[in-house]
Amino acid sequence: MIDQSNTEVKPRLAIFASGNGTNFEALMTADLPAQICVVVCDQPNAGVIERANHHQIPVVMSVAQKGVSKVAREQQLLNDLAEYRVDDLVLAGYMRIIGRTLLAAFPRHIINIHPALLPAFPGRHGIEDAYQYGVKVTGVTIHYVDGGVDTGEIIAQAPVLRSETDTLASLETKIHEVEHQLYPETIRHLIQKGVL
Ligand SMILES: Nc1nc2c(c(=O)[nH]1)N[C@@H](CN(C=O)c1ccc(C(=O)N[C@@H](CCC(=O)O)C(=O)O)cc1)CN2
Numbered sequence: 173m174i175d176q177s178n179t180e181v182k183p184r185l186a187i188f189a190s191g192n193g194t195n196f197e198a199l200m201t202a203d204l205p206a207q208i209c210v211v212v213c214d215q216p217n218a219g220v221i222e223r224a225n226h227h228q229i230p231v232v233m234s235v236a237q238k239g240v241s242k243v244a245r246e247q248q249l250l251n252d253l254a255e256y257r258v259d260d261l262v263l264a265g266y267m268r269i270i271g272r273t274l275l276a277a278f279p280r281h282i283i284n285i286h287p288a289l290l291p292a293f294p295g296r297h298g299i300e301d302a303y304q305y306g307v308k309v310t311g312v313t314i315h316y317v318d319g320g321v322d323t324g325e326i327i328a329q330a331p332v333l334r335s336e337t338d339t340l341a342s343l344e345t346k347i348h349e350v351e352h353q354l355y356p357e358t359i360r361h362l363i364q365k366g367v368l
């Protein structure tokens with residue numbers, strides 16, 4: 173991004189995560205031409221919170237509560253994010269469906285990483301579903317987030333071969349290793365193209 177004084181301005185990223193946070197860690201240590209300015213998490217005990225604290229990145233919690241609609245929760249999240257002046261939402265193991273409030277606020281500026289070769293094996297359990305099906309090749313997909321689930325335009329994909337000796341755990345390890353290279357590489361490319 174170039175500002176009015178023709179100065180390179182780094183896009184400000186919010187990382188959304190619900191779990192361990194190894195993709196967050198990979199993005200933090202990739203020296204991206206971006207400012208990771210906040211982590212959004214919906215799980216109070218998620219490992220990503222400790223990782224964010226270690227990197228001194230603020231954490232905004234957005235926990236689903238009975239009686240609070242998705243619209244209300246996302247509007248509150250937008251209010252909480254305002255101070256960080258976020259340009260893009262980067263989902264990294266975020267296990268909530270992004271609703272119309274956030275989709276409208278960040279049109280074509282929300283991306284997700286999925287541990288399978290979409291459109292195959294969408295949803296929360298992409299690795300396990302592919303493994304149980306008996307695939308010989310699976311992989312990783314990075315896509316824009318739209319109103320569907322794992323239906324957004326595909327940005328990048330990388331294959332992961334499943335060997336005859338692979339267990340679910342060893343396949344997960346292979347997939348995570350590919351994720352930790354592909355996500356930073358893809359985000360860097362999108363920024364260089366000026367689309368993030
Ligand atoms: N609008 C979108 N939101 C999200 C997408 C997307 O493509 N469009 N990708 C997901 C990540 N994901 C798989 O890659 C995924 C995450 C969670 C679920 C799911 O069904 N989650 C929960 C709760 C849903 C909710 O309350 O929001 C559930 O089990 O019901 C499916 C797929 C991230 N968000």
Ligand SMILES: NCC(=O)N[C@@H]1O[C@H](COP(=O)([O-])[O-])[C@@H](O)[C@H]1O
Nearest residue numbers: 191192193194195265285286287295
């Ligand atoms: N449907 C979305 C989905 O399954 N996302 C997956 O969650 C994991 C998060 O790991 P991490 O917390 O260690 O980055 C990653 O493998 C990511 O692809």
